[in-house]
Amino acid sequence: MASELTGVGLTHGNGFRALQRISLHLARGERVAVIGPSGAGKTSLTRLLGSALRPSDGRLEILGVNPWQVSAGELRRLRARIGTIHQVPPIPPRQRVITAILAGRLGHWPAWKGLCSLLYPVDIAGAQAVLARFDLADRLFDRCDRLSGGQLQRVGIARVLYQQPDLILADEPVSALDPTLADAALGELVADSERRGASLFASLHAVDLALKWFPRIVGLRAGEIVFDLPTARVSETMLRELYATEGGLLPTQAQTPVTLRDATTVDAAGAATAGQVAIAVVRFDTCRGR
Ligand SMILES: Nc1ncnc2c1ncn2[C@@H]1O[C@H](COP(=O)(O)OP(=O)(O)OP(=O)(O)O)[C@@H](O)[C@H]1O
Ligand SMILES: [Mg+2]
Numbered sequence: 001m002a003s004e005l006t007g008v009g010l011t012h013g014n015g016f017r018a019l020q021r022i023s024l025h026l027a028r029g030e031r032v033a034v035i036g037p038s039g040a041g042k043t044s045l046t047r048l049l050g051s052a053l054r055p056s057d058g059r060l061e062i063l064g065v066n067p068w069q070v071s072a073g074e075l076r077r078l079r080a081r082i083g084t085i086h087q088v089p090p091i092p093p094r095q096r097v098i099t100a101i102l103a104g105r106l107g108h109w110p111a112w113k114g115l116c117s118l119l120y121p122v123d124i125a126g127a128q129a130v131l132a133r134f135d136l137a138d139r140l141f142d143r144c145d146r147l148s149g150g151q152l153q154r155v156g157i158a159r160v161l162y163q164q165p166d167l168i169l170a171d172e173p174v175s176a177l178d179p180t181l182a183d184a185a186l187g188e189l190v191a192d193s194e195r196r197g198a199s200l201f202a203s204l205h206a207v208d209l210a211l212k213w214f215p216r217i218v219g220l221r222a223g224e225i226v227f228d229l230p231t232a233r234v235s236e237t238m239l240r241e242l243y244a245t246e247g248g249l250l251p252t253q254a255q256t257p258v259t260l261r262d263a264t265t266v267d268a269a270g271a272a273t274a275g276q277v278a279i280a281v282v283r284f285d286t287c288r289g290r
Pocket of ligand 2: 043
């Protein structure tokens with residue numbers, strides 16, 4: 001089922017207008033990446049789609065349901081169909097990895113099964129299989145506070161894959177991973193959404209990963225959509241304008257330049273030559289001080 005935002009705006013509690021005039025249609029099985037400079041509103045938009053924030057104006061339907069006009073029971077059922085991958089997974093530090101993974105299905109299980117699972121994990125094999133896709137099968141019984149930030153982020157992704165939601169929302173899901181792991185983890189996420197026909201909406205700081213893995217890109221700046229296009233139609237000029245407030249430097253994950261269609265090559269030093277387009281290489285940890 002589709003999700004749709006029409007003329008949506010969001011004003012935070014302190015009066016700050018974080019999003020305005022957002023219109024977006026996300027079809028079943030579609031993959032969309034939202035990119036834009038820090039503070040553009042990517043997390044706010046993801047939280048609106050996850051029904052964690054209520055829009056201040058406009059219309060919103062998630063998987064065909066308006067979360068703000070349904071009963072508490074319907075809202076719970078809707079949320080069980082949405083899987084959110086947070087930049088820092090909200091997992092209690094002392095929780096074991098297996099419990100964190102199995103919690104992905106709590107919204108689908110009857111209460112007795114959830115309670116049993118707290119006492120003794122009900123699906124060890126299933127949790128191990130999903131962790132193996134992220135090279136973490138041997139960490140199944142570790143406590144989450146014994147994991148590195150990158151390992152914890154992969155547990156957060158594995159948990160949502162275990163959940164098998166109809167809509168996956170990912171807010172900078174690979175920001176703590178090195179380029180090789182980030183690419184592999186996004187590949188798993190994309191493969192899972194394709195195989196199950198789930199929609200995938202991801203905010204990404206790394207432009208190269210967005211271009212590689214997503215067929216549609218939404219550019220967000222100062223709370224407004226500045227373009228919403230098939231990836232093949234996103235030009236270097238559009239990207240540089242989107243990141244103008246960050247000096248026009250395009251944040252990427254990889255060390256090597258990314259090639260776009262038909263334009264001018266820009267090397268890591270920012271020098272342009274004719275023939276090919278490449279994104280200036282700026283590791284986002286340097287550019288954002290992470
Ligand atoms: N709870 C809040 N109360 C007030 N203002 C907020 C709140 N959350 C976010 N904002 C503001 O809304 C704007 C958008 O924030 P948001 O976190 O959505 O941006 P972002 O694109 O995800 O940025 P980043 O790339 O740094 O994660 C920012 O100016 C931020 O300061
Ligand atoms: Mg954010």
